[in-house]
Amino acid sequence: MADLATSLRTALDGPYADARAAARQLLTDTGVLTDPTLSLEDQRTRTRDAVLALAASDVPAAGFAKAHGGTGDIGASLVGFETLVYADVSLMVKSGVQWGLFGGAIENLGTARHHEQYLPDVISGDLLGCFAMTETGHGSDVQSLETTATYDPATGEIVVDSPTPSARKDYIGGAAHDATMAAVFAQLVTAGPGEEPTSRGVHCVLVPIRDADGRDLPGITTSDCGVKGGLNGVDNGRIVFDQVRVPRANLLDQYASVADDGTYSSPIDNPNRRFFTMLGTLIRGRVSIAGASGAASRQALAIAVRYALQRRQFGAPGAGPDEDHEVLLMDYRTHQRRLLPALARSYALQIAQNELVTTLARIQGSDAEADPREQRELEALAAGVKAYASWHASATIQDCREACGGAGYLAANRLTTLKADTDVFTTFEGDNTVLMQLVGKELLTGYADEVRGLDPVGMASFAVANAAEVVLERTPVAPLVARLRDAARREGDEPDLLDRGTQLALLTDREEHLLETLARRMQSARKDSGAAAFAAVNSAQDHLVHLGRAHVERVVLDAFVATVAEVEDNDVRAVLDAVCDLFAVSAVEDDKAWFLEHRRLSVGRAKNVTVTVNELCEKLRPHAADLVDAFGIPEHLLDVEMMH
Amino acid sequence: MADLATSLRTALDGPYADARAAARQLLTDTGVLTDPTLSLEDQRTRTRDAVLALAASDVPAAGFAKAHGGTGDIGASLVGFETLVYADVSLMVKSGVQWGLFGGAIENLGTARHHEQYLPDVISGDLLGCFAMTETGHGSDVQSLETTATYDPATGEIVVDSPTPSARKDYIGGAAHDATMAAVFAQLVTAGPGEEPTSRGVHCVLVPIRDADGRDLPGITTSDCGVKGGLNGVDNGRIVFDQVRVPRANLLDQYASVADDGTYSSPIDNPNRRFFTMLGTLIRGRVSIAGASGAASRQALAIAVRYALQRRQFGAPGAGPDEDHEVLLMDYRTHQRRLLPALARSYALQIAQNELVTTLARIQGSDAEADPREQRELEALAAGVKAYASWHASATIQDCREACGGAGYLAANRLTTLKADTDVFTTFEGDNTVLMQLVGKELLTGYADEVRGLDPVGMASFAVANAAEVVLERTPVAPLVARLRDAARREGDEPDLLDRGTQLALLTDREEHLLETLARRMQSARKDSGAAAFAAVNSAQDHLVHLGRAHVERVVLDAFVATVAEVEDNDVRAVLDAVCDLFAVSAVEDDKAWFLEHRRLSVGRAKNVTVTVNELCEKLRPHAADLVDAFGIPEHLLDVEMMH
Known part of the structure; x- marks a missing residue:
């Protein structure tokens, strides 16, 4: 029992000894980043900089499939994110939003065109996104979200809208400042030829929200959740959509698609099962x-x-x-x-x-x-x-x-x-x-x-x-x-x-x-x-x-x-x-x-x-x-x- | 049961209905003072200002006997402090330090000369003090404090000293910035004629620590505990004493006194009982x-x-x-x-x-x-x-x-x-x-x-x-x-x-x-x-x-x-x-x-x-x-x- 701690570590690390060692190595030059003496803005800047620095490491790519520009090592990815906590919990959460939630939605709910168009920039940190699911009125009950995404066959666009105050997207990490695109969960409404417009349940649509200078795009109103009980390195915010139009192609269509004429189709007939299947892919x-x-x-x-x-x-x-x-x-x-x-x-x-x-x-x-x-x-x-x-x-x-x-x-x-x-x-x-x-x-x-x-x-x-x-x-x-x-x-x-x-x-x-x-x-x-x-x-x-x-x-x-x-x-x-x-x-x-x-x-x-x-x-x-x-x-x- | 809430309140307020009503009234114009968006310095300033504003109310005087310039309504005093929490917990704690702990030590451990000399300024907030009990090395075990207060019969002074790093006073509310005087708990060492210097256990001595411009006095080194998990309106700090001399009269001598020649006397013979009697008065x-x-x-x-x-x-x-x-x-x-x-x-x-x-x-x-x-x-x-x-x-x-x-x-x-x-x-x-x-x-x-x-x-x-x-x-x-x-x-x-x-x-x-x-x-x-x-x-x-x-x-x-x-x-x-x-x-x-x-x-x-x-x-x-x-x-x- 020359070195009990080392032997215990081997048991604790289990199959992830190498991944954990690499993740610890990553923190060698990182001090404790959490610093509550900094202003809110400085805490956020520090966390964002750390996220961008992390983009240069192997950790983000590990979470994505090789076919999508990643290295396909999900275990290393999860272990890597976990280890970031030792330096700063905000860093872990903001990284999780960028690569796990935003990137994960694109990879798991999108199809080839989304993967090709977005994932390289997501992995590199050139495209910072947010995961706009929770609303002011509904958190745990995702099926009752109120935001709508209505297909307009006249223009081939999807119209994203917040019909009520409680439909406002809320607590969204990245929405206050950094994200330029949102993966928006909304009730998809569409009608095939001769059909009445029908709600098809919650689906995910990519919506650009800010221009390169950080200004809200037309129809988008973001705001700031302000100081929180913690995680102040993460810029949580709110998003209200006023009839925002995006191309039909922005619907992440792995589990359901809308044809040019508005016809809705899905490989999963049961709407309930479809919903839970989509959500299930986000388990990470x-x-x-x-x-x-x-x-x-x-x-x-x-x-x-x-x-x-x-x-x-x-x-x-x-x-x-x-x-x-x-x-x-x-x-x-x-x-x-x-x-x-x-x-x-x-x-x-x-x-x-x-x-x-x-x-x-x-x-x-x-x-x-x-x-x-x-x-x-x-x-x-x-x-x-x-x-x-x-x-x-x-x-x-x-x-x-x-x-x-x-x-x-x-x-x-x-x-x-x-x-x-x-x-x-x-x-x-x-x-x-x-x-x-x-x-x-x-x-x-x-x-x-x-x-x-x-x-x-x-x-x-x-x-x-x-x-x-x-x-x-x-x-x-x-x-x-x-x-x-x-x-x-x-x-x-x-x-x-x-x-x-x-x-x-x-x-x-x-x-x-x-x-x-x-x-x-x-x-x-x-x-x-x-x-x-x-x-x-x-x-x-x-x-x-x-x-x-x-x-x-x-x-x-x-x-x-x-x-x-x-x-x-x-x-x-x-x-x-x-x-x-x-x-x-x-x-x-x-x-x-x-x-x-x-x-x-x-x-x-x-x-x-x-x-x-x-x-x-x-x-x-x-x-x-x-x-x-x-x-x-x-x-x-x-x-x-x-x-x- | 026309107004159940009012009737329940009567039961809850009990004998302190008037005192609680007055305390609530006091908060009528006060918003929520707690504001974590402010810088540390601004939070402290806001709390200090609120303490000084409170000095104009009846609450501080209620805690002191009429003979000492107070109004002698202990119940109203305690209920009043408690109610401050609704506006700001820092305000309650900082007020408690000033009037409950610092003022309380002077009233309960001191004698007439201390009451006359200090209490009016304590009540009015003109003299801001701190309660320097806890040390880096000892908190719960007060009897083992290491700070010494050694009587020097040659000059008639008491020499206050921090003999070790762990003797440093720590976490002391007010010590970082606002307090100009400290009620210092220290091992009192004195020798009567022909005696060896002997430790008489923990006693309390008043020690000025800052001048009117907020500079540490000679022999005093204060420092700042910095950001805490909360209560950031309170300026907690540390004090190190390097052979600081104060007059013998600064010993709070209700339970023990030192004669000019160094003779120690106390109405309570048993040192253990003496210690607990002194501490017991601080129960508030x-x-x-x-x-x-x-x-x-x-x-x-x-x-x-x-x-x-x-x-x-x-x-x-x-x-x-x-x-x-x-x-x-x-x-x-x-x-x-x-x-x-x-x-x-x-x-x-x-x-x-x-x-x-x-x-x-x-x-x-x-x-x-x-x-x-x-x-x-x-x-x-x-x-x-x-x-x-x-x-x-x-x-x-x-x-x-x-x-x-x-x-x-x-x-x-x-x-x-x-x-x-x-x-x-x-x-x-x-x-x-x-x-x-x-x-x-x-x-x-x-x-x-x-x-x-x-x-x-x-x-x-x-x-x-x-x-x-x-x-x-x-x-x-x-x-x-x-x-x-x-x-x-x-x-x-x-x-x-x-x-x-x-x-x-x-x-x-x-x-x-x-x-x-x-x-x-x-x-x-x-x-x-x-x-x-x-x-x-x-x-x-x-x-x-x-x-x-x-x-x-x-x-x-x-x-x-x-x-x-x-x-x-x-x-x-x-x-x-x-x-x-x-x-x-x-x-x-x-x-x-x-x-x-x-x-x-x-x-x-x-x-x-x-x-x-x-x-x-x-x-x-x-x-x-x-x-x-x-x-x-x-x-x-x-x-x-x-x-x-």
């Missing part, structure tokens, strides 16, 4: 936010843990008042409990993120059409991991700030800026509460697929017997994970909390039970309509969110377990085993009341959960420095004022 | 922070609830896609659960704060010397309520921000600035984790007082039988509260969660049990020394924190129950009853695992806790607007951008 944004949340959490933990290994306060009972006898913060139980379970969850999340990125790269990198079910499951998992990781970041960075006391409150020590800059992650790219319900609904859909055709009685008996299969079948796990879990399930009811199989079984049982009971609730509400239908669905919201979270946590544990088991060095694996234990047992502790209420834990075992978390914290305490060094965050980006 | 700072946390939470809730009553998103299941059928955010269960239990806790806290302020005013406003036990209990309660209220503020404002989505992230909508400005409340005026342990220790001390002299066997049997008496005796409750609780205790084990007595009994039982078991742990660790002693105390840290929190929550509920019972209008009382129920039952829900593990809740009742919280949210939903209107926050300070 959520995966990026999950990654960025993880990176910010790791950086905050590295700062707080290092401070706790240096800062002493209060003499130990029985010791003298000399400074030598003062106790390191890291040795206090309350401090360990604040930082170490969050550290363990950060390990688990990084490993799960590696897996999510790999799956995404496999599906999106393939020329074959994705299996619809696999695609839907990936979308649900991306939504769930994004929500789980961004809530984790919010709570963890807050705890790190508090664990550093007054020093933690100084901007120079990075924790307040990390908190402020990542705070919006819980609500953008989809509100977390809405996303967790989406995860729950997807599980429910999968469940319903299996039980379709069963009468209520049959459904109930099926539920009890087969929920397990449905849950497990739908997110395949490594054989080792399945073996451990199943062995624990056979063993009965007083197993050891440190047994890996027990941990897996506890989280799997919870998910299954939540799914079964939710399915029954929905089944019995099936005949309701109107207010009663709303009441039934509404009263199950918490249940849905709980199911979503339980699912994500189980999938994250599965991934962590499989990775730990593959580590060959016994000493390194022992440490990672303890980290995995701490993640699993503190996940149980966080939801202990549920396990007690559902008799998955006896009262005696439940008390033991807390004791076990404490013991694991003590066990990991000697490795605290290595555990954060393993994150491989460039030293100059951790070198904050309070460490001197 | 913590009470102010508790009040400010409450005010900020109420303002955030008022903003988020009003937005949720206006904003619609997603059509109800079964309804059409028309906007008319979109659902108000406030009607979603997840949204109700985010906002309404926090609203209920804010009600409970405001009523508990009224009681805390009243007790403080009674004890500090009396000429008689405070009963030491009563004083100690007040200190523990102030510490506990400060911790409880500031954690509540941090969590609640965060939830409110998230509940408003992207709009919540714009600074113009106040939630991010409220969050950032109050974030430090969890760690200044005492780190919350340390404070909650202090509460626990005080309860343990009271318990030990009662059981002193008992052998371990006697102690154990005493513990089981009498913990209840000890807990209850030490914080007297209204007879009605005691009667309700005791009746529920007699009734046995399947009582109704909506029964007030059951709620009181649940929270009281928890506190008693935590105290008993902690006492036994400490009892059995009594014989440990060195590392074992540290390990025993350290391993009980969580237990102590839990006890502290349980105690505060029980005291808050007691106060709420007593107030609700006094409301005469049946309709108004019915609403407040439901708010009180929601506070009590969600407190049980937050700690449900504990109640299950300790068999205070059966599995069936535990599930019912969640159902009951949901039902209470639905019951209060129709009153949401009135419930936040009742806070009486001036309308122009709630009029944020997203409401238009």
